[in-house]
Each structure stands twice: as C-alpha cells, then as structure tokens.
Amino acid sequence: MQGKRVLITGAAGFLGSHLSDRFIKEGCRVVGMDNLITGDLRNIEHLFKLEQFEFYNHDVSKFVHVPGELDYILHFASPASPIDYLKIPIQTLKVGSLGTHNLLGLARAKGARILVASTSEVYGDPSVNPQPEEYWGNVNPVGPRGVYDEAKRFQEAITMAYHTFHGLETRIVRIFNTYGPRMRLNDGRVLPAFIGQALRGEPLTMFGDGSQTRSFCYVDDLVEGIYRLLLSDYVQPMNVGNPDEITIREFGEEIIRLTGTDQQLISKPLPTDDPKQRRPDITKAKALLGWQPKVSRQEGLKITYEYFRSLPEHEIQHKEFTQFIK
Structure with missing residues (x-):
C-alpha cells in the first residue's frame, strides 16, 4: 500500500477518522472528504500536520472532483x-443514492477500486439469526428507519450494477454495531447513550423489555476487517462485526458494573421497526479474509469508557433523545 492514494469520504466521522489513521499508517496518501454535517474536525486534527493527508470540505451528494490519481475510494459518508x-x-x-452514484463515477474515471460502507440495517428486523449475507432482510421502506435502511440497500444495488455493467472494481462491507473512541456521546446509539446516562447519574433507558439483542465490535477490529476486504478479490457484500450477542438489558447491567454506578434500568415503549435481533454470521469473513474480532467487549468497553469520561463536562451534560436504538 506504500504510496497509494486513497479517498475516504466521511473522513471526519467516527469510522472515517479511524480508517484515515490506518491507511496513513500503511504508507498511503489519504484524501479526506466530509461536509461536517455529522463529522467533527477534532477527529482528524492530528492528521492536518502530515504531508500524506489532505482534506476537502465537500458534500458528496454534489459532483465530486479530486485532482490527480486515485487508487482506492472508501465511501463512508452518511449519517x-x-x-x-x-x-x-x-x-x-441523497448521500446513499446521489453520493454513491457520484463516487462510483469518480472511481470509474480514475480506474480506482471502491469500497462502500453498507450496514446490518439492510436486514431490517430480521427473521433469521444470525444474519448471513444471503438473507434479503425484512425492511419497512416507508417507516421512520426506511430513509437509512433503503439508502443503504440502494447503495448496494447501484454498486453491484457498476461492477456487473462497467466492470468496476467494487467491494461492499455490511457493518454491524461498532464502538470505540471518537463516537459521539449523544448520538442515539445504545452504547454511548448508556454510558452518557451513567456519567450524568441518570437511569439507563432501554426500550421494551430489553430482550432485543445487539453484537458490538471494537473499532480496531472493524478497521482490520475493512482493510482486508478492500484488498481481497471478493465482490459480494460481506458482514464484518462481532458475533458475541448480548441483550440490551444485559448490556445495560454491564455498563452499570463498568461505571461503578448504582443507576436503575428503566423501560420505555418499544419504537417502530426496532430490530429484535442483531448478530452477524461472519463465516465468509473468517474463511475468505482470515478475519475475526480479537478485542473482547470487556477490554473495548474500558477503553471507550475512559474516552467518554475524558470529554469536556459540557459535552457529557448535553443530551439528545431518540425513540430508536441502534
């Protein structure tokens, strides 16, 4: 990878910033792109002093131009x-449709290989557990979550169309719940929501009876899986995540033990289309990439908790609320 030039969209976000770090570590020149609608420049400020890094503040839903050669594109721009x-x-x-279309066109013009970030949400509220890549999903296209789920499903479809029709080198990663430093503390996802509530001394809010399951992958493991998939020859969608499944109630109790607090778990009504189960089948990643997670949830949570605890007090106290968990 030494000397390769890589465009990473969503570079100022949680995953995009960690990917930027990884590709610079591998000797690449990284072009970061982000419109900062949900990203944060603090996530990549340590990279601005490096000659190997350049940054474009741009919305990929509009025409994307990057001068010079590109070897790889990683499309991670999306709320x-x-x-x-x-x-x-x-x-x-728009970022899942127009943005993906623009970047596929750029990849074709540059002769670059493109990896697009899809999600476990393409499976919707699954009737199969764990979810293999062959499962087509159970998604409500007009429900509140449909704007995200269907954007990602379209993204996969147009990416595969560019591969089959234009012969473009494409890769599709289906990302399951991921956590680690640089997550936003109050972004509505269950892990930062629980830790934020614990830090503020509030009860931990779960929806329904907490029997829903999630499977949490530490960010370093995820980045390794993405890196291997990009360099592989596999063009079909591939799950990358940690199959260690836990209920939301058990996870809340785990966070209470981790933070040494005595908060209670309280229940609120289960939201519309909330997935009851979320666990990746990573058989393909193991067999084709030689990849599986290495960081235990206990180890990863300690690191993540210390990161959140180090944030400025005003960020810890700031609260946002959503009727969904992810």
Missing part, C-alpha cells in the same frame, strides 16, 4: 445514528 437520520432524512437518502 449513521438514529438522531441524525431522523433529523436529516432527505440528506441521508
């Missing part, structure tokens, strides 16, 4: 939390 995509539903649909 990913319920708070965000419920606030900006049109932009969420």
Whole structure:
C-alpha cells in the first residue's frame, strides 16, 4: 500500500477518522472528504500536520472532483445514528443514492477500486439469526428507519450494477454495531447513550423489555476487517462485526458494573421497526479474509469508557433523545 492514494469520504466521522489513521499508517496518501454535517474536525486534527493527508470540505451528494490519481475510494459518508437520520432524512437518502452514484463515477474515471460502507440495517428486523449475507432482510421502506435502511440497500444495488455493467472494481462491507473512541456521546446509539446516562447519574433507558439483542465490535477490529476486504478479490457484500450477542438489558447491567454506578434500568415503549435481533454470521469473513474480532467487549468497553469520561463536562451534560436504538 506504500504510496497509494486513497479517498475516504466521511473522513471526519467516527469510522472515517479511524480508517484515515490506518491507511496513513500503511504508507498511503489519504484524501479526506466530509461536509461536517455529522463529522467533527477534532477527529482528524492530528492528521492536518502530515504531508500524506489532505482534506476537502465537500458534500458528496454534489459532483465530486479530486485532482490527480486515485487508487482506492472508501465511501463512508452518511449519517449513521438514529438522531441524525431522523433529523436529516432527505440528506441521508441523497448521500446513499446521489453520493454513491457520484463516487462510483469518480472511481470509474480514475480506474480506482471502491469500497462502500453498507450496514446490518439492510436486514431490517430480521427473521433469521444470525444474519448471513444471503438473507434479503425484512425492511419497512416507508417507516421512520426506511430513509437509512433503503439508502443503504440502494447503495448496494447501484454498486453491484457498476461492477456487473462497467466492470468496476467494487467491494461492499455490511457493518454491524461498532464502538470505540471518537463516537459521539449523544448520538442515539445504545452504547454511548448508556454510558452518557451513567456519567450524568441518570437511569439507563432501554426500550421494551430489553430482550432485543445487539453484537458490538471494537473499532480496531472493524478497521482490520475493512482493510482486508478492500484488498481481497471478493465482490459480494460481506458482514464484518462481532458475533458475541448480548441483550440490551444485559448490556445495560454491564455498563452499570463498568461505571461503578448504582443507576436503575428503566423501560420505555418499544419504537417502530426496532430490530429484535442483531448478530452477524461472519463465516465468509473468517474463511475468505482470515478475519475475526480479537478485542473482547470487556477490554473495548474500558477503553471507550475512559474516552467518554475524558470529554469536556459540557459535552457529557448535553443530551439528545431518540425513540430508536441502534
């Protein structure tokens, strides 16, 4: 990878910033692109002093021009939390459709390989557990979550069309719940929501009876899986996540033990279309990439908790609320 030039969209976001770090570490020249609608320049400010990094403040839903050669494109621009995509539903649909179309066109013009970030949300509220890549999903296209779920499903479809019709080198990663430093504390996802409530001394809010399951992958493991998929020959969608499944209630109790607090878990009504189960089948990633998660949830949560605890007090105290968990 030494000397390769890589465009990473959504570079100022949680995953995009960690990917930028990884590709610079591999000796690449990284072009970061983000319109900062949900990203934060603080996530990449340590990279601005490097010659190998350049940044474009740009919305990929509009025409994308990057001068010079590109070897790889990683498309990670998209709101990913319920708070965000419920606030900006049109932009969420546009970045998954128009943005993906623009970047596929750029990849074709540059002769670059492109990896697009899809999500476990393409499976909707699944009737199969764990979810293999062959499962087509159970998605409500007109429900509140549809703006995100269907944007990602369209993204996969147009990416595969560019591969089959134009012969473009494409990769599709389906990302399951991921956590680690640089997550936003109040973005509506269950892990930062629980830790934020614990830090503020509030009860931890779960929806329904807490029997829903999630499977949490530490960010370093996820980045490794994405890196291997990009360099592989596999063109079909691939799950990358941690199959260690836990109920929301059990997870809340785990957070209470981790933070040493005595908060209670309280229940609120289960939201519309909330997935009851979320666990990746990573058989393909193991067999084809030689990849599986290495960081235990206990280890990863300690690191993540210390990161959140180090944030300025005003960020910890700031609260946003959504009727969805992810």
